[in-house]
Amino acid sequence: MAVSLRKGVSLFRSQLCRYRTASCICKKTVHSSAQTDTRDNSGEEAQTHFGFQTVSEHEKAEKVYEVFHNVASTYDVMNDAMSGGVHRLWKDYFIERLGPTPGTTLIDVAGGTGDIAFRFLEYVRNQSVERDIQRGGTAAKGDGETGESLYQASSHVTVCDINQAMLDVGKSKALDRGQTAGMSWVRGNAECLPVGDNLYDAYTVAFGIRNMTHMDAVLSEAYRVLKPGGRFMCLEFSRVTNPLFRKIYDEYSFQVIPVMGQVIAADWKSYQYLVESIRQFPPQDEFVDRIKEAGFKVVTYENLMGGIAAIHSGFKL
Amino acid sequence: MLKITSPRFCEACRSFRKFRTLLSSRTYAVSADHFEDQDEQKSSSGPGEHTWEDFDDPLPEGSTYDLVYPGHIPSTLFQKSLLSVGTAFVAITAPWRGDSIATLGETTGYVALKATRQKMLQDPVGRQILEERPRINSKTIDLERLKTLPECTFGKVYSDWLEDNRCHPDQRLPVHFVDDPDLAYVMTRYREIHDLVHALLGMPTHMLGEVTIKWVEGLQTGLPMCLSGGLFGAFRLRPKQRKAYRESHLAYAFRCGLKGKLLMNLYFENNWETLPWTNSGHSSTWGRLHPLRPKCGATEVEEITRWHIRCIYKERSDSV
Numbered sequence: 039m040a041v042s043l044r045k046g047v048s049l050f051r052s053q054l055c056r057y058r059t060a061s062c063i064c065k066k067t068v069h070s071s072a073q074t075d076t077r078d079n080s081g082e083e084a085q086t087h088f089g090f091q092t093v094s095e096h097e098k099a100e101k102v103y104e105v106f107h108n109v110a111s112t113y114d115v116m117n118d119a120m121s122g123g124v125h126r127l128w129k130d131y132f133i134e135r136l137g138p139t140p141g142t143t144l145i146d147v148a149g150g151t152g153d154i155a156f157r158f159l160e161y162v163r164n165q166s167v168e169r170d171i172q173r174g175g176t177a178a179k180g181d182g183e184t185g186e187s188l189y190q191a192s193s194h195v196t197v198c199d200i201n202q203a204m205l206d207v208g209k210s211k212a213l214d215r216g217q218t219a220g221m222s223w224v225r226g227n228a229e230c231l232p233v234g235d236n237l238y239d240a241y242t243v244a245f246g247i248r249n250m251t252h253m254d255a256v257l258s259e260a261y262r263v264l265k266p267g268g269r270f271m272c273l274e275f276s277r278v279t280n281p282l283f284r285k286i287y288d289e290y291s292f293q294v295i296p297v298m299g300q301v302i303a304a305d306w307k308s309y310q311y312l313v314e315s316i317r318q319f320p321p322q323d324e325f326v327d328r329i330k331e332a333g334f335k336v337v338t339y340e341n342l343m344g345g346i347a348a349i350h351s352g353f354k355l
Numbered sequence: 356m357l358k359i360t361s362p363r364f365c366e367a368c369r370s371f372r373k374f375r376t377l378l379s380s381r382t383y384a385v386s387a388d389h390f391e392d393q394d395e396q397k398s399s400s401g402p403g404e405h406t407w408e409d410f411d412d413p414l415p416e417g418s419t420y421d422l423v424y425p426g427h428i429p430s431t432l433f434q435k436s437l438l439s440v441g442t443a444f445v446a447i448t449a450p451w452r453g454d455s456i457a458t459l460g461e462t463t464g465y466v467a468l469k470a471t472r473q474k475m476l477q478d479p480v481g482r483q484i485l486e487e488r489p490r491i492n493s494k495t496i497d498l499e500r501l502k503t504l505p506e507c508t509f510g511k512v513y514s515d516w517l518e519d520n521r522c523h524p525d526q527r528l529p530v531h532f533v534d535d536p537d538l539a540y541v542m543t544r545y546r547e548i549h550d551l552v553h554a555l556l557g558m559p560t561h562m563l564g565e566v567t568i569k570w571v572e573g574l575q576t577g578l579p580m581c582l583s584g585g586l587f588g589a590f591r592l593r594p595k596q597r598k599a600y601r602e603s604h605l606a607y608a609f610r611c612g613l614k615g616k617l618l619m620n621l622y623f624e625n626n627w628e629t630l631p632w633t634n635s636g637h638s639s640t641w642g643r644l645h646p647l648r649p650k651c652g653a654t655e656v657e658e659i660t661r662w663h664i665r666c667i668y669k670e671r672s673d674s675v
Contacts, residue, residue, distance in 0.1 A: 092416040297434050301441035304454040306428050306531070307420070 086251060089314030095251050102249045103201060105308045106150070110203035112303040113151055119298055120309075128347050129244060132273045133157045135340070135349055136240060140166045141192040145238045145263060147228045147256075148246020150204025152211055152221075154273075155195040158242075159220055162193040196238075198224045198231065229255040236265050244273040248319040257332035264354045270334055276341070276348035277321040283344050291316070322348050424536045426529040435462045435532060447587075454528060460580035461532040461542060467577035468538040474617055475541070481620040488540050489624055491547035492524050501627060509555070510627030516554035524550060544619060545576060551623045556611060562588065563596040567608045574612025576619065 083094035088101050109116065117125045133154065138144065140162050146154045199205050205223050212218050226232040228243070229252050241260045250256050260270050278284035291313040299309030320328065322339045325348075329337045334352030341348050414421055419429050430438070439462045445455040475481030489495065501514040517523065527546045533539040549568070556571065558564035566588040573581030585608075592600055 087417075088415070091418045097415075293431065293433055294437065297430075297437045297441060300438060300458060301445060301455065304452070 087315075087318045089311040089318065098251050101311075102251075105311055106201040106249075107203045108305055109303065109308050110150070110201065110207050112305075113204070113207065114153075116299065116303055116309070119302055120295055124343070125245075128273065128342055129153050129157055131342065132242070132244065132271070132349055133161050135351070136242065136269070136271055138162055138165075138193070138240060140169065142239045143193070143237070144195045144240045144242060145198060145231075145233070146195055147198045147231070147241065147243045147260075148200075148249070149197045149242070149244060150199035150201055150208050152197055152208035154242050154244050155197045155208070155221055156211070156215065156217060158195050159193065159217060194220050194222070196222050196224055196233070198226050198228070200225065200227050229259060231259050231263055233263055235262050238263055238268060239265055240269045240271065242271050242273070245275065247272055247274055248315050253328060254332065257329060257334075261333045261354055266354055268354045270329065270350075270352045270354070272325075272329075272350040273347060274319065274325075274350070275316040276319065276325075276345055278345040279341065280344055287346060322350070325350055423534065424539050426531055427534070427536075427539070428531045429534070430532055438462045438532065456580065456584075457528045457530075457546075458532060460578060461530055463579045464533075464542065465538070467579065468533065468541050471545075471576045471578075471617075471619060472537060472541050475619055478617065478620040480622050481617070484544065484620070484622060485537070485540070489622075490543075491551070491624070492527070496524060496624070498524075504627060508628050509623070513551060513554040513627075517550065520553075520560045522550055522560065541619070545572070545578070548618065548621075548623060552618050555618075561596075562592055563600055563604060566592065566600065567604045570605065570608035571612040571615075571618070574609065575615075575617055 083096055085092050086095050086098050087093075088098045093101065106113075136158075138158060138161060142158075142162065144155075144158055146152075146158070149155055197205070197208060199208075202225055205225060209223055212221060224232060228246070228250055241264050243256075243260075247253060247256060257270075264270065278287050295313050296306045296310045299312075300306040303309075319325075322341070322345070326337050326339055329350060329352045333354070335355040337350065337352040339348050339350045421427055422429075438458055442455040442459040442462070445452055446459055449455070472485070475485055498514065498517075501510040504511040504514070524547070527543075527549075530539045530542045530546075533542050549572075552572065553560065553564065553568055556568065558568050566585055569581045569588060570585040572578065573585050589597075589600060
């Protein structure tokens with residue numbers, strides 16, 4: 039594990055250096071200390087949490103990078119094992135709540151393996167076919183290609199992830215599914231996205247925001263890249279409301295999930311980090327306040343399965 | 356559920372490396388690059404390379420790892436039980452996963468490790484090992500020097516064995532799920548001398564050799580993972596190996612295991628120059644002294660076996 043830490047860290051640093059000089063156009067210099075190799079003037083780095091550990095912000099970014107570098111190859115299998123396949127239902131529902139129309143441009147941040155991106159394209163494709171049928175278009179006569187491609191051509195999803203290993207898994211999935219049209223894959227930091235202002239109709243982040251060091255920077259960036267009227271949506275693990283259910287869920291999380299990680303992926307520590315990081319994430323209402331602070335309006339949330347996951351939504355108005 | 360005797364499963368098991376890793380707790384397909392990075396490795400990945408406790412790095416605040424010894428991962432009894440069940444399933448269905456065999460050994464070995472530690476404490480050399488806690492890896496052993504030792508010394512035999520079987524002392528996985536640091540050291544020592552035991556008993560790393568060694572280790576330490584490995588591993592033997600197993604190897608394993616000296620009490624590192632293989636009437640060349648080859652002048656496997664045990668374990672016990 040330490041060997042991969044070293045390799046992961048050197049990858050992380052070298053990628054950040056290249057990225058910073060080549061493509062960062064973020065006006066706000068909220069580069070976390072992870073992106074610089076020097077410490078601040080006081081000589082001490084700000085401390086943050088990595089699961090239940092207290093580490094410097096610089097270390098957290100590196101450790102998170104290492105975690106996802108290690109889990110990338112077994113990410114989807116472990117998601118299915120840990121949630122019993124329910125994460126697929128959550129993601130389906132998430133896209134349904136987003137309700138994208140054909141022609142939407144989406145940026146999916148921390149979406150390395152492409153789960154949200156594929157669902158988005160599927161949804162938009164079904165919408166185009168349906169719309170075409172309703173208008174008595176060529177699809178109704180059995181030739182669905184013209185109608186679909188007309189609407190689908192303008193729908194696009196940009197998958198952005200800081201971790202190259204996760205992006206590679208996503209790209210190979212796209213090839214396997216034959217679904218490479220309408221997708222682009224960008225390596226970048228959510229705290230300083232390598233894209234311009236006011237570009238996207240929708241911004242999604244699924245099960246990624248709790249791993250990010252500076253959540254406020256991420257939310258500000260989300261605000262920046264969305265078009266006016268654009269929608270921010272976040273699917274994330276959250277606080278379970280019912281106390282008894284929360285106890286059962288906690289026991290399952292701490293007793294079973296790291297064991298599953300060790301048995302299936304030979305990696306206890308990454309999955310221990312996962313369950314601890316869920317507890318460190320702010321509860322639903324607090325997160326709503328943070329989203330509002332970034333400038334979003336009409337901020338709402340919806341609990342899934344009693345609060346195990348929650349969908350937060352806000353608009354740039 | 357994959358059937359044990361299904362052709363697909365046998366196909367999967369047929370490659371040399373996969374057979375070898377079935378019963379050993381070594382990492383799979385480690386490349387040379389891995390060893391070069393060892394210098395940069397921090398001790399938090401496992402116990403220190405030179406000594407048992409190398410707490411070089413300060414532990415992160417709030418971390419529960421590495422508190423008892425470097426590499427320790429705390430776990431409850433429920434988690435250990437779940438781990439045993441899960442890794443047992445993986446060990447049967449995916450035998451090339453060395454990490455699951457290692458974890459299975461750690462979670463099921465508490466009683467056996469305690470008993471082994473007691474046996475070690477009753478022997479002066481065993482006590483010395485428990486006190487000094489020597490490690491066996493590329494940093495503590497000068498592999499280049501072993502290559503230069505004279506023929507038939509234990510060091511040369513070990514060095515040749517490593518080369519013939521393409522093994523390396525750094526392939527051992529660190530111990531994670533044993534909560535007592537003494538028992539964790541006993542487990543680490545058991546893993547690290549596995550290759551040395553192979554060399555000592557003249558067993559290559561094919562299926563038959565691994566099963567034989569597992570029996571020896573199981574009978575001496577009592578570890579459930581070794582005993583079940585010996586028992587179930589025998590089912591995987593091909594007909595020719597099965598014949599040899601029935602006729603000679605199993606008996607040899609039982610004799611070494613039950614009557615031989617406890618291998619955990621041998622201080623291998625102090626005995627590289629020891630010459631256990633020279634004896635009257637037998638050639639001193641390692642190849643011809645393979646205990647189960649009838650070509651070295653004796654006609655009975657029994658005789659070779661008796662001589663082997665006598666030489667290595669009992670009569671030489673004063674030098675080790």
